[in-house]
Amino acid sequence: MLRQLRSELYRLVRRWMPWIMLGLIVVIAFVFYFLIWVSVNAQIQAVKSGTIPAPPGGIAPLEQTLRQIAPDRVAQLGVGIVGGLGSVMLIVFAASHVGTEFGWGTFRTLLAHGASRSGFLVSKAVSLVLYAIVFMIVGTIAAIAASYAVSAAAGISVGGSVDLPGVARVAAKTGYTFLPYMALALAIAVWSKSAGAGIASGLVVYFAEGLVAGILVSLNKDYAQIVNWGLSRNASALTRTSGGPATQDPTASTLPDPTQAAIVLAVYCVIFLALAYWRLRTRDVTVGG
Amino acid sequence: MTVQPHEVVLRTTGLVKRFGSITAVDGLDLEVRRGEVVGLLGPNGAGKSTTIGMVLGLITPTAGSAEVLGRDVRVRREDALAGVGAMLEVTAFYPYLSGRDNLAAVAILRGGGALTPVDALLTRLGLAQRGGSKFRTYSLGMRQRLGIASTLLGDPALVILDEPANGLDPAGQREIRELIRELAGENRGVLLASHLLYEVEQVCDRVLVIKKGKLIASGTVAEVTRGGGSFFEIVVGDKRRAAEILRGAGVKEIRETPTGLDVVADPERGADLNRALASAGLYASAIIPRASSLEDVFLELTEPEAPSAPPAS
Numbered sequence: 181m182l183r184q185l186r187s188e189l190y191r192l193v194r195r196w197m198p199w200i201m202l203g204l205i206v207v208i209a210f211v212f213y214f215l216i217w218v219s220v221n222a223q224i225q226a227v228k229s230g231t232i233p234a235p236p237g238g239i240a241p242l243e244q245t246l247r248q249i250a251p252d253r254v255a256q257l258g259v260g261i262v263g264g265l266g267s268v269m270l271i272v273f274a275a276s277h278v279g280t281e282f283g284w285g286t287f288r289t290l291l292a293h294g295a296s297r298s299g300f301l302v303s304k305a306v307s308l309v310l311y312a313i314v315f316m317i318v319g320t321i322a323a324i325a326a327s328y329a330v331s332a333a334a335g336i337s338v339g340g341s342v343d344l345p346g347v348a349r350v351a352a353k354t355g356y357t358f359l360p361y362m363a364l365a366l367a368i369a370v371w372s373k374s375a376g377a378g379i380a381s382g383l384v385v386y387f388a389e390g391l392v393a394g395i396l397v398s399l400n401k402d403y404a405q406i407v408n409w410g411l412s413r414n415a416s417a418l419t420r421t422s423g424g425p426a427t428q429d430p431t432a433s434t435l436p437d438p439t440q441a442a443i444v445l446a447v448y449c450v451i452f453l454a455l456a457y458w459r460l461r462t463r464d465v466t467v468g469g
Numbered sequence: 470m471t472v473q474p475h476e477v478v479l480r481t482t483g484l485v486k487r488f489g490s491i492t493a494v495d496g497l498d499l500e501v502r503r504g505e506v507v508g509l510l511g512p513n514g515a516g517k518s519t520t521i522g523m524v525l526g527l528i529t530p531t532a533g534s535a536e537v538l539g540r541d542v543r544v545r546r547e548d549a550l551a552g553v554g555a556m557l558e559v560t561a562f563y564p565y566l567s568g569r570d571n572l573a574a575v576a577i578l579r580g581g582g583a584l585t586p587v588d589a590l591l592t593r594l595g596l597a598q599r600g601g602s603k604f605r606t607y608s609l610g611m612r613q614r615l616g617i618a619s620t621l622l623g624d625p626a627l628v629i630l631d632e633p634a635n636g637l638d639p640a641g642q643r644e645i646r647e648l649i650r651e652l653a654g655e656n657r658g659v660l661l662a663s664h665l666l667y668e669v670e671q672v673c674d675r676v677l678v679i680k681k682g683k684l685i686a687s688g689t690v691a692e693v694t695r696g697g698g699s700f701f702e703i704v705v706g707d708k709r710r711a712a713e714i715l716r717g718a719g720v721k722e723i724r725e726t727p728t729g730l731d732v733v734a735d736p737e738r739g740a741d742l743n744r745a746l747a748s749a750g751l752y753a754s755a756i757i758p759r760a761s762s763l764e765d766v767f768l769e770l771t772e773p774e775a776p777s778a779p780p781a782s
Contacts, residue, residue, distance in 0.1 A: 183577060183578055183579070183580055184578060186577050187574050187575075187577040187578040190570075190573065190574050190577055191563060191566065191570075191574050194565070194566055194570055195565055196565065284561055284562075284563065284564060285559055285561030286561050286562065286563055288527060288557060288559075288561060289557070289560075289561045289562060289575075289619075290578065291525065291526070291527050292525050292527065292555045292556075292557055293550075293554075293555070293575050293578055293579060293619065293622075294547055294550035294551060294553070294578065294579060295578055296546065296547055464522070464527065464528040464529060465522070465527040465528065466518075466522065466527075466528065
């Protein structure tokens with residue numbers, strides 16, 4: 181099984197897609213910080229010059245918003261940016277990482293050279309987790325660098341330094357919430373033998389389930405007892421405790437307990453991987469996979 | 470571990486595979502020994518690839534077993550396949566990797582590391598110049614060569630080649646035939662599934678002909694073609710009378726041809742047939758001994774059954 185993982189990693193580091201995604205998250209972190217500064221600063225200048233009317237409370241809320249780009253706020257803004265876009269990118273990557281093996285017919289080649297089905301799944305899952313860790317580390321470092329660079333350019337005091345342990349804790353929790361979505365995309369890719377189906381299913385569940393859960397709880401908080409067993413509410417429960425974007429959620433008081441949320445997400449990961457394994461084990465591999 | 474010269478490296482026993490109501494492989498018994506090349510022949514859909522799939526553990530048999538070096542593939546798949554190098558009919562590798570990196574990835578998978586002679590294999594298969602090119606840029610022939618190279622990683626006792634000459638030019642086909650014989654010379658067993666009967670005739674020590682998943686003929690090429698029968702092409706004017714005379718001389722199978730008759734008989738009976746015709750006053754223009762080729766026998770063995778007559782109303 182270790183040989184399969186080594187072979188998997190050998191191939192992974194030679195593929196363009198993971199490198200492009202890492203490059204993208206670095207660029208995106210800088211672009212977002214820059215755009216926030218440019219747009220908020222433009223509003224402040226417009227209010228000051230009287231071009232637009234001052235919002236309630238004057239320019240203080242705008243300056244407060246601008247303060248979010250400071251390094252001591254990376255745990256909220258920076259990790260939030262990386263988490264928001266990273267989740268989508270990692271769902272796409274997870275489905276592609278597995279689904280292309282069937283499209284290219286390489287799953288069959290691997291098995292013909294002695295790879296086991298369980299080894300295939302484990303090596304895929306482990307390499308995805310490793311990649312998600314690297315992705316979050318790179319994205320978070322990029323966010324920190326962007327925060328320092330844009331804060332300096334904006335003339336915001338960078339006296340308050342980054343709380344590295346705090347940022348690492350938030351990034352770890354955020355990254356953890358990606359895993360069940362990645363496992364779902366992997367399982368669908370295995371069942372359908374298609375990267376496209378894995379991507380579509382993963383993204384639909386990611387966006388639609390959260391939306392539906394939010395609407396239901398907004399309508400009646402009793403629905404929380406049901407939707408709190410879904411992915412999005414448990415993911416929100418973890419990111420809420422980490423001070424991420426979910427703190428703005430008006431239904432936050434109905435979110436599950438963070439520990440329970442972490443366990444529920446882990447159970448989902450196990451279920452999705454077990455379903456994928458069951459399908460791999462019982463399927464005859466003819467053409468492709 | 471001591472290597473026995475003629476050790477059985479592959480044995481299937483009563484191998485059966487059913488897909489729903491279709492029986493793809495029906496009780497197949499076969500053996501491949503070290504140092505021999507065994508050809509697996511059959512028309513499209515005969516069950517060749519399904520058989521190979523079961524040997525490699527890609528397809529689960531409905532019944533029966535496949536053993537590589539005495540290890541049951543279903544029970545000890547990884548141990549069993551450690552001794553097998555296999556190239557499937559559709560050669561698939563990672564398009565974004567070079568040929569060299571694809572081989573290295575397989576070498577790591579098989580437990581080899583940096584010491585695996587990937588470059589030597591590329592050279593052996595004539596890919597040294599293009600080893601660094603991406604697999605997606607390879608021609609069909611180059612892909613086949615890379616597939617064959619991958620089978621040699623890990624010093625396998627059994628090499629399985631499914632249509633290895635697909636897409637190769639005549640010179641490439643000859644190289645592959647020579648390589649197959651070399652593999653047998655290195656004391657490996659080779660199972661070769663091919664549609665190129667000439668290729669099989671050239672390189673195989675034994676052939677197995679399957680039809681609808683059943684073994685219908687097996688033996689050396691000579692034995693199998695003998696089963697198809699040697700015959701004489703007799704050029705003669707009065708075909709009807711010649712046929713009567715020859716039947717009287719004990720010939721059982723006679724086919725009419727545009728120029729005379731094809732007469733199935735042992736090769737040494739040529740003089741007898743000539744004498745029988747001449748003594749009846751009928752002189753053949755030519756009596757030419759012919760031997761059935763593997764292709765003749767294959768076509769005869771695997772020809773579709775004639776459709777049954779509709780029931781009488």
